[in-house]
Amino acid sequence: MLELAAHAKINLSLDIKGRRADGYHELETVMQSIALHDRLVFSAAADGAISLECDSGEVPAGPENLVYRAALLLRENTRCRRGVRISLAKRIPVAAGLGGGSADAAAALAGLNRFWNLGLPPAVLCSLAAVLGADVPFCLRGGTALARGKGELLTPLPALPAMGVVLAKPPFGVSTARVYAAYDQRPAGPGPDTAAMLAAIEQRDPAAVARCLGNVLEPVTASLHPVINDIRRALLRAGAMNALMSGSGPAVFGLCRDEREAGRVAARLTDVPGKILVTRLAGNCPAM
Numbered sequence: 707m708l709e710l711a712a713h714a715k716i717n718l719s720l721d722i723k724g725r726r727a728d729g730y731h732e733l734e735t736v737m738q739s740i741a742l743h744d745r746l747v748f749s750a751a752a753d754g755a756i757s758l759e760c761d762s763g764e765v766p767a768g769p770e771n772l773v774y775r776a777a778l779l780l781r782e783n784t785r786c787r788r789g790v791r792i793s794l795a796k797r798i799p800v801a802a803g804l805g806g807g808s809a810d811a812a813a814a815l816a817g818l819n820r821f822w823n824l825g826l827p828p829a830v831l832c833s834l835a836a837v838l839g840a841d842v843p844f845c846l847r848g849g850t851a852l853a854r855g856k857g858e859l860l861t862p863l864p865a866l867p868a869m870g871v872v873l874a875k876p877p878f879g880v881s882t883a884r885v886y887a888a889y890d891q892r893p894a895g896p897g898p899d900t901a902a903m904l905a906a907i908e909q910r911d912p913a914a915v916a917r918c919l920g921n922v923l924e925p926v927t928a929s930l931h932p933v934i935n936d937i938r939r940a941l942l943r944a945g946a947m948n949a950l951m952s953g954s955g956p957a958v959f960g961l962c963r964d965e966r967e968a969g970r971v972a973a974r975l976t977d978v979p980g981k982i983l984v985t986r987l988a989g990n991c992p993a994m
């Protein structure tokens with residue numbers, strides 16, 4: 707039996723530099739793992755079958771689940787014909803901009819590489835990860851990184867102090883593809899200052915990191931769901947150093963000095979609809 711944690715991510719900054727020939731968007735985004743995680747348990751199957759059980763009704767349980775797709779992709783690309791039983795405990799809100807499916811897919815690749823003794827090197831795992839989704843290569847290693855291209859060209863960055871994070875997830879999800887399509891239909895607003903964010907991270911300066919938060923997709927998703935602006939303002943009123951929508955949303959995060967302060971901020975969010983979670987920034991995933 708093997709058990710792995712699959713960590714969620716937030717985007718500390720997200721800028722779009724252009725549209726690619728393949729229809730995807732050229733990204734420049736600073737991605738950051740957080741302690742909030744799903745849990746995957748791998749155990750032996752009597753036959754060669756791959757099976758998945760999940761405690762959440764919000765994600766597909768069968769072959770469309772990214773965990774299942776990761777297992778199939780590994781078998782297609784190796785001589786392995788072994789089976790596995792995977793149990794997935796979902797804690798990361800779904801379709802929130804927190805990369806939950808990507809985190810699960812990365813954990814499935816890394817976990818099965820060990821469970822099936824495949825011995826695939828990190829570079830091969832990373833190229834398989836990119837097949838499953840633009841965010842999956844980042845999730846293999848986690849920590850703090852600058853992502854370019856579709857999201858798969860990664861530059862590791864120094865680890866930040868474990869700042870506290872308040873997550874506010876409104877009671878609906880959004881489709882990432884729909885948000886990128888809406889972005890294409892409106893004049894782009896000003897992007898974040900990525901260079902200033904990178905300097906703040908190099909200096910390991912929490913106040914400067916908080917000041918430099920920015921996401922060019924935030925006004926796009928907020929135009930579809932204005933409550934996102936209300937939530938960001940509520941986080942600031944409640945005492946967060948700064949607040950921003952993560953990825954394509956709709957989850958909004960507030961950064962705080964530490965996790966205890968994040969707990970105090972969360973307790974003041976009495977009127978915010980949806981789910982409120984308290985967590986902290988996290989480092990690299992040692993299991994991967």
Ligand SMILES: C[C@@](CO)(OP(=O)(O)O)[C@H](O)COP(=O)(O)OP(=O)(O)OC[C@H]1O[C@@H](n2ccc(N)nc2=O)[C@H](O)[C@@H]1O
Nearest residue numbers: 729730731803804805839840841856882883886953954955
């Ligand atoms: C916006 C971001 C920011 O980290 O995260 P989420 O909000 O999804 O968590 C990512 O770019 C999402 O990455 P991920 O969710 O893995 O994307 P994929 O499954 O590969 O693609 C979903 C859809 O998003 C669009 N897409 C994705 C990445 C990219 N660089 N350009 C795009 O245009 C495409 O329309 C694609 O069909």
Ligand SMILES: Nc1ncnc2c1ncn2[C@@H]1O[C@H](COP(=O)(O)OP(=O)(O)O)[C@@H](O)[C@H]1O
Nearest residue numbers: 765771772800801802803804805806807808810
């Ligand atoms: N293991 C999984 N966990 C979450 N979502 C999954 C999973 N497998 C497939 N999906 C699908 O991926 C979509 C995106 O979910 P998720 O990764 O949570 O959001 P986001 O892309 O906003 O970070 C959902 O619509 C969901 O049905």
